[in-house]
Amino acid sequence: MTSHAGRTAGPSGSSGPSARPSAGPFAGTGQLNGVRRTVELDALAEDPRVDLLVIGGGVTGVGVALDAAARGLRTVLVEARDLAFGTSRWSSKLVHGGLRYLASGRVKVARESAVERDVLMTRTAPHLIRALPQLVPLLPDLLRPGQASLIRAGFHAGDALRLSAGTPGALLPRVRRIDAARTRQLVPGVRTAGLRGALVAHDGQLVDDARLVVALARTAAQYGASVLTRVRAESVTGTSARLVDALSGQTLTVTAGAVVNATGVWAGEVDTSIKLRPSRGTHLLVDAATLGYPVAALTVPVPGSTSRFVFALPQQLGRVAIGLTDEDAPGPIPDEPQPTEAELTFLLDTVNAALATALTRADVRGAYAGLRPLIDTGGGSTADISREHAVLESPSGMITVVGGKLTTYRRMAEDAVDAAVRLRGLPARTCWTARLPLVGAPGHRDSRPAPAGGVPASLLARHGGVAHEVLAAGELSPLAEGLDVTRAEVAYAVTHEGALDVADVLDRRTRIGLVAEDAERARKAVEEIIAETVAE
Ligand SMILES: Cc1cc2nc3c(=O)[nH]c(=O)nc-3n(C[C@H](O)[C@H](O)[C@H](O)COP(=O)(O)OP(=O)(O)OC[C@H]3O[C@@H](n4cnc5c(N)ncnc54)[C@H](O)[C@@H]3O)c2cc1C
Numbered sequence: 001m002t003s004h005a006g007r008t009a010g011p012s013g014s015s016g017p018s019a020r021p022s023a024g025p026f027a028g029t030g031q032l033n034g035v036r037r038t039v040e041l042d043a044l045a046e047d048p049r050v051d052l053l054v055i056g057g058g059v060t061g062v063g064v065a066l067d068a069a070a071r072g073l074r075t076v077l078v079e080a081r082d083l084a085f086g087t088s089r090w091s092s093k094l095v096h097g098g099l100r101y102l103a104s105g106r107v108k109v110a111r112e113s114a115v116e117r118d119v120l121m122t123r124t125a126p127h128l129i130r131a132l133p134q135l136v137p138l139l140p141d142l143l144r145p146g147q148a149s150l151i152r153a154g155f156h157a158g159d160a161l162r163l164s165a166g167t168p169g170a171l172l173p174r175v176r177r178i179d180a181a182r183t184r185q186l187v188p189g190v191r192t193a194g195l196r197g198a199l200v201a202h203d204g205q206l207v208d209d210a211r212l213v214v215a216l217a218r219t220a221a222q223y224g225a226s227v228l229t230r231v232r233a234e235s236v237t238g239t240s241a242r243l244v245d246a247l248s249g250q251t252l253t254v255t256a257g258a259v260v261n262a263t264g265v266w267a268g269e270v271d272t273s274i275k276l277r278p279s280r281g282t283h284l285l286v287d288a289a290t291l292g293y294p295v296a297a298l299t300v301p302v303p304g305s306t307s308r309f310v311f312a313l314p315q316q317l318g319r320v321a322i323g324l325t326d327e328d329a330p331g332p333i334p335d336e337p338q339p340t341e342a343e344l345t346f347l348l349d350t351v352n353a354a355l356a357t358a359l360t361r362a363d364v365r366g367a368y369a370g371l372r373p374l375i376d377t378g379g380g381s382t383a384d385i386s387r388e389h390a391v392l393e394s395p396s397g398m399i400t401v402v403g404g405k406l407t408t409y410r411r412m413a414e415d416a417v418d419a420a421v422r423l424r425g426l427p428a429r430t431c432w433t434a435r436l437p438l439v440g441a442p443g444h445r446d447s448r449p450a451p452a453g454g455v456p457a458s459l460l461a462r463h464g465g466v467a468h469e470v471l472a473a474g475e476l477s478p479l480a481e482g483l484d485v486t487r488a489e490v491a492y493a494v495t496h497e498g499a500l501d502v503a504d505v506l507d508r509r510t511r512i513g514l515v516a517e518d519a520e521r522a523r524k525a526v527e528e529i530i531a532e533t534v535a536e
Helices: 034-046 059-070 098-105 107-124 147-164 178-184 209-222 266-271 341-352 404-423 457-472 486-494 501-509 516-535
Strands: 049-055 075-079 131-136 176-178 198-206 225-227 232-233 242-245 251-261 277-286 295-302 307-316 317-324 366-374 389-393 399-403
Touching: 034 225, 034 251, 049 059, 059 075, 059 209, 059 399, 059 404, 075 209, 098 107, 098 147, 107 147, 107 198, 147 198, 176 178, 178 251, 198 209, 198 399, 209 225, 209 404, 209 501, 232 317, 251 404, 266 366, 266 399, 277 341, 295 341, 307 341, 317 341, 317 404, 317 516, 341 366, 389 404, 399 404, 404 501, 457 486, 486 501, 486 516, 501 516
Parallel strands: 049 075, 049 251, 075 225, 131 295, 251 399
Antiparallel strands: 131 198, 176 198, 232 242, 242 251, 277 317, 277 366, 295 307, 307 317, 389 399
């Protein structure tokens, strides 16, 4: 990228429809890599006028970029660090139907969640999501009198939402009660003394949240968006921003028909008129073996609360994530929020009440925390702040989209692009992302049936219909003994998924980095594969 500090041009929207971005050899492909990044930065330096500039490469920003590009807008997304660097990789990875919001009477946000869950699980990303049984064990000393009836009523209300969203029972089975033997089959670590069975409801679970972000970014790129990581937006207005390339240090001023700020908890740094009240949510990780390899989520009521639960969620790579907390997190926004000792103790104490053998600190293999970008509505607990999203226009004309959740990213993106089109008169078609399969989904043009024989199920779960491309990228052998990630996946992360360095691979394309010891075991192999792949 050459330096073009101070160079400006009129918004493309004001001088008629602009040219499609010239991605050169990558036009029409969903490949993201260092070469494409350079080609597209150079093209942007040549013609720094775009219809829409999106700031932030979390789920919201990549969703906005896909929505805009699919509507025919010349779209550029800049991400200061890496795809899914922020909150989008620290979630519980649930594609949920909004049951929790029903409990607090927020029917609109609950229904929106159920509808978006249906879109994700039936059309846009079914390859990344499975139906997860969520089980509340009927242990009399765990539940207050009447609590089981309340939970059952809530589960049935959630089922009504599922039906109203059109999600078939074959995909998300309806609520039922199971006996103690079946409960132990699903969650072998559950306490058996006094166990009278369990109530079971189903929700969607992503194989990984960061992989949804990458699939969205690649699909946006396929529709012509430039997705540029390691590029920070500074001095942002409603129609321009100075972009700083962290790799070269060079700068470029871009002018845009509209600018969408999708920087999550950092939104108030990009636009000072935005006031947020971040809330920290923490998970800890244990080996699945310590709970007997559960296949369902164990749901444990938080003592003294009617609506809060701690979940033990089976994950890829042989782990169970136990979460989560909801704590006020005032002050400067850290790059990587850290869990507190008090949160870890709270999670262990709560889940232990439902386990046959209590977990100790020695069982904890890793822990992570994320900040929810909640809109500041004044006093009260962060748990009570609405998870609805907002699209806000600042005095400078910048459009900020914030709040919401992973599950509803598509609707947030649609609302943000609708606002940009309406306020700035951009030449765009109507939104059609509800019908647009992401890279790897059935129906996507690059998807193929699962390759026959010998391909790890975990690779298929992470890559879906493009597993054949992964196989062509490298060897199927594991990165390190006992690690369920192949060498081919690392090579593919570099050639197709925009990974630029070891941390991108360990912490976001794969989630090996969630357990520090695993990351150290894999690091050398990842370094070697990156070096070989880049040299080819
Ligand atoms: C603990 C926890 C659990 C959750 N669980 C769930 C769940 O199970 N299901 C669900 O649906 N939702 C869940 N959520 C909510 C969901 O994770 C978030 O709402 C969502 O990920 C927010 O995404 P975002 O893109 O808005 O923000 P982010 O993912 O934070 O993305 C913002 C990006 O902007 C970039 N950026 C910042 N400043 C700049 C700049 N100046 N220039 C360029 N880039 C910049 C950052 O690097 C970052 O990558 C959970 C949230 C938390 C905290």
